[in-house]
Amino acid sequence: MNILLINHYAGSDYHGMEFRPYYMAREWVNMGHNVTIIGADFSHLRKKNPKIEDSIQEEIIDGITYVWVKTPEYKGNGIGRIKNISTFMYKLRMNYKKLADKYKPNAVIASSTYPLDIYPAYRIAKRCNAKLCFEIHDLWPLTPMEIGGYSEKNPAIVLLQRAEDFAFKNSDRVVSILPNADRHIKERGFNTDNYVHVPNGIIIDSEKKTPQIExxxxxxxxxxxxxxxxxxxxxxxxxxxxxxxxxxxxxxxxxxxxxxxxxxxxxxxxxxxxxxxxxxxxxxxxxxxxxxxxxxxxxxxxxxxxxxxxxxxxxxxxxxxxxxxxxxxxxxxxxxxxxxxxxxxxxxxxxxxxxxxxxxxxxxxxxxxxxxxxxxxxxxxxxxxxxxxxxxxxxxxxxxxxxxxx
Missing domain, CATH: 3.40.50.2000 (Glycogen Phosphorylase B;)
Incomplete structure (x- = not known):
């Protein structure tokens, strides 16, 4: 199977968080599948960001094909981060045909914390007649509404809610880290027959390392x-x-x-x-x-x-x-x-x-x-x-x- 996973913040053991896409992909590669991860070249979560020259650049890490999208650096949660996300989304929108034709996925996973990547994932899946999967990490826009106090009428919240509803309506599968996210899906008025709970996990290292004492x-x-x-x-x-x-x-x-x-x-x-x-x-x-x-x-x-x-x-x-x-x-x-x-x-x-x-x-x-x-x-x-x-x-x-x- 050819699997294409879009996660803005995807990292690896070499870059730091976010680790889940890397660990999942590494297991799938070991099972004999081809896995491509599309991520932004800059994320505030990573200890070390990849260095790329081109607008979109490929790198192979532990058998996984990473496609890095060049995005502006930022600090905090202000306009810089919005620009970073917008650039990532725009470049995927403009290049979805090339990505679909090159990697020919059988399954496409939209996996960023925010739900906007469902749109390029949907287009790629449609072009390749592939299964579309929406993966929920945190519930957005519910998280910024509950914790950040944002109004449901805030333009950014409206945009995110439309994306989440689009994902629930059009995905073949909805996978969530959260065990009871299906309650939220039902509250939004959607069917949960396609819902699967896949929690976070741990890696068992057979190779014992002896890092320096800190x-x-x-x-x-x-x-x-x-x-x-x-x-x-x-x-x-x-x-x-x-x-x-x-x-x-x-x-x-x-x-x-x-x-x-x-x-x-x-x-x-x-x-x-x-x-x-x-x-x-x-x-x-x-x-x-x-x-x-x-x-x-x-x-x-x-x-x-x-x-x-x-x-x-x-x-x-x-x-x-x-x-x-x-x-x-x-x-x-x-x-x-x-x-x-x-x-x-x-x-x-x-x-x-x-x-x-x-x-x-x-x-x-x-x-x-x-x-x-x-x-x-x-x-x-x-x-x-x-x-x-x-x-x-x-x-x-x-x-x-x-x-x-x-």
Whole structure:
């Protein structure tokens, strides 16, 4: 099968996020299929963006054909990002015939977070008589409406809503990372017989790497040697992740020999540091992000991993955070401070689920896990490890996605 996937932000192990298109494509290539990924050459999510000279340029990465579309660089969510998206869409619109005739896909997947790429995907699929698949990551435009407070009458929201409705109406398959996105499709008035849930997943590396020891890992090892019980969060420091709740919990456990650790960067990291200082929270440490190959070493030094999200109606359609599956793979007990329609931590019995934005509940869960016997902590971690291997390996998820395309 020839598969063509459009994802504006698609990355790889060499570029950084977004990883899902790369991992899916790599599995499909290993199964004997031809996979082409079309992405913009600039994305704010990547650690390293590809360097291209032409307007549209091809590159082969691990057997996957990447087609990079040259787009302007930007910072933040202002006019620069709008220009970047507009350029990507315009170039696909002008070149869809060439792309269709060159790669001759049997299946076309529109997979960017925003739904506008459904239009070039539809044209390419129509020209090649291919199956059209719409993949939902986050629900747009519902996400900016619920979290950003945008009105449904905002011109950008109207544009995005038309695109999403077009996708629901014209796609042969709708695949979603979110377990209950079909509720949203029904609310929009569309049939869900063609809906398939394919969550995020994990990669099992058979080749054990020994990356350099970084300062963050050395500091964690120091704290362990000093006898601290470590509760950690790894990843992006953004408003959605409810990290203030974690800091408030830290303030309430200063009498215990517990350290709360935040590893990573993000647009509110400085605010969180200021918040900790102004509230005299002394048992929290902010550490630099580490290399991807070092993340397992970070997680294995933590006694508990924390994951949280703000209270939002949006999460009633479900969540599928990559971070959670990394925690499970590392066999760590987890505090899950999320209110959503799904709860993998309870399903796996690998930690304690508490209400969102409730620091007292986080403290109670932390002390409960801390006071467990070592054997019970190990069992809790193993439960998560077994659950994620059973339900979230990319090989199994790629097969499920492929069956949906067929």
């Amino acid at each position: 300062n963050s890992i050395e500091r964690l090892q120091e704290l362990k040697n000093q006898g601290y019980f470590l509760i950690g969060y790894t990843g992006n420091h953004s408003p959605a992740n409810s990290l203030n709740t974690m800091l408030d919990a830290a303030k309430k456990t200063e009498d215990e020999k517990i350290k709360y650790i935040l590893v990573g960067n993000g647009n509110i990291k400085d605010e969180l540091i200021d918040y900790a200082k102004s509230n005299n929270i002394t048992n929290v440490e902010f550490l630099d992000p580490v290399l991807k190959d070092n993340m397992e070493n970070v997680l294995r030094l933590l006694d508990i991993c924390y994951i949280g999200l703000r209270k939002e109606k949006l999460f009633m359609y479900g969540v599928s955070p990559n971070k959670l599956f990394d925690y499970m793979l590392a066999s760590r007990p987890i505090i899950y401070s999320i209110e959503a329609s799904n709860d993998p931590v309870t399903d796996a019995q690998c930690g304690i689920s508490v209400p969102a934005e409730d620091s007292n509940a986080v403290v109670e869960a932390a002390l409960k896990i801390k006071n467990l016997s070592e054997e019970d902590k190990i069992i809790m971690g193993q439960n998560g490890h077994e659950y994620v291997l059973k339900n979230h390996t990319y090989h199994g998820l790629a097969e499920k996605f492929l069956n949906a395309l067929k």
